[in-house]
Amino acid sequence: MTRLGDWLYERLPISAEQLRELTNEPVPNHLKRWWFALGGTPAYLFAIQIVTGILLAVYYQPSPATAYESVRYITQEAAFGWYVRSVHKWGATMMIAAVVLHQMRVFFTGAYRKPREVNWFVGMTLLLTTLVTGFTGYSLVYEQLSFWGATVAANISDGVPVVGGFAKEMLLGGETYNPRTLSRFFVLHAAVLPATIVGLIALHIAIVRVQGVTELHFRDEERGKPDHFKFFPEHLYTELIIGLTLMVLLSALATILPAALGPKADPLTTPEIIKPEWYFYVAFRWLKLFSATTAILSMGFVVFVMFTWPFVDAWIRRNTRYQDASVWIGIAGALSIIALTVWEAAVAH
Numbered sequence: 139m140t141r142l143g144d145w146l147y148e149r150l151p152i153s154a155e156q157l158r159e160l161t162n163e164p165v166p167n168h169l170k171r172w173w174f175a176l177g178g179t180p181a182y183l184f185a186i187q188i189v190t191g192i193l194l195a196v197y198y199q200p201s202p203a204t205a206y207e208s209v210r211y212i213t214q215e216a217a218f219g220w221y222v223r224s225v226h227k228w229g230a231t232m233m234i235a236a237v238v239l240h241q242m243r244v245f246f247t248g249a250y251r252k253p254r255e256v257n258w259f260v261g262m263t264l265l266l267t268t269l270v271t272g273f274t275g276y277s278l279v280y281e282q283l284s285f286w287g288a289t290v291a292a293n294i295s296d297g298v299p300v301v302g303g304f305a306k307e308m309l310l311g312g313e314t315y316n317p318r319t320l321s322r323f324f325v326l327h328a329a330v331l332p333a334t335i336v337g338l339i340a341l342h343i344a345i346v347r348v349q350g351v352t353e354l355h356f357r358d359e360e361r362g363k364p365d366h367f368k369f370f371p372e373h374l375y376t377e378l379i380i381g382l383t384l385m386v387l388l389s390a391l392a393t394i395l396p397a398a399l400g401p402k403a404d405p406l407t408t409p410e411i412i413k414p415e416w417y418f419y420v421a422f423r424w425l426k427l428f429s430a431t432t433a434i435l436s437m438g439f440v441v442f443v444m445f446t447w448p449f450v451d452a453w454i455r456r457n458t459r460y461q462d463a464s465v466w467i468g469i470a471g472a473l474s475i476i477a478l479t480v481w482e483a484a485v486a487h
């Protein structure tokens with residue numbers, strides 16, 4: 139060991155060997171297929187969101203009088219501002235898509251079953267936190283759609299029984315959208331929610347580390363070969379390739395389809411068409427199909443079932459002969475979400 143190494147070891151008695159032991163988790167063979175290693179993808183994208191988000195925050199000014207102008211400055215004048223903003227916008231879309239794909243992989247392989255129920259719960263909280271982060275970010279731009287989107291969302295939360303009115307006031311900082319509202323969105327979007335996501339990802343991955351990932355086997359596997367491979371360097375290479383591919387894709391999207399800027403918010407003129415970001419299309423369409431209370435209560439019920447799914451699934455498997463019910467319920471759920479999203483995307487109102 140070098141002198142610096144000795145000096146450090148005397149103060150922090152953790153050896154390189156122990157560190158290797160702690161981090162070099164044996165990885166089951168199926169993680170060589172990238173779609174089983176999708177969990178790393180939202181983590182990468184989140185890191186990109188933090189870096190680009192910090193750069194945007196250098197210029198962004200969260201008040202109705204300044205927000206729109208500061209986003210215009212970032213988009214049109216600041217050096218590479220358009221690129222940073224576009225990467226951040228596409229990064230949000232890709233992060234949400236990545237979380238959903240990872241969740242689908244976990245769902246359809248039954249990887250949430252005992253003893254991983256708690257990590258499914260942590261994952262669901264991550265999904266909701268990521269969605270709310272997307273919503274608060276969209277609201278910061280202070281263009282017509284972000285202003286009216288936030289107003290509609292606040293009115294929806296008002297419809298939630300018991301706590302809705304309070305939640306709306308907490309979100310807006312008053313009865314209606316006012317000069318202090320944007321700084322609330324900013325604090326949530328740039329501090330509270332990202333800090334929550336960091337904590338949740340750390341917990342999520344610590345639990346994965348303690349439990350190991352679910353062992354899956356395939357018919358075409360060669361028998362007699364080792365079941366596992368090393369995290370370093372083999373799995374790290376898979377992750378690096380996924381990460382690099384993502385960065386190229388993100389950069390290409392940001393350059394070919396850069397983030398635009400719509401008309402500035404006008405609290406007195408409701409736009410003819412109000413649309414949230416694509417990941418809320420499903421909820422938006424649902425709200426248009428039913429009365430507010432029915433829609434909100436039924437969506438709350440669906441989210442509750444999603445949270446408790448490992449227990450619902452265990453009950454079905456214990457008490458009925460439909461051992462694969464989760465697959466069919468999952469396919470029906472995914473198709474319904476896609477259908478509602480496409481429907482909302484295809485029509486103006």
Ligand code: HEM
Nearest residue numbers: 175176177178180181241249250258261262264265351352
């Ligand atoms: C920011 C979001 C998320 C990140 C960064 C993340 C990260 C990861 C990583 C790195 C793994 C290891 C295996 C793999 O790569 O698939 C994993 C496993 C897992 N994740 Fe996530 N995850 C996220 C969201 C979710 C969500 C939304 C759910 C479900 C509601 C979920 C449930 C699980 C479960 C149950 C496992 C264990 C899977 C197994 O044992 O095979 N995660 N996650």
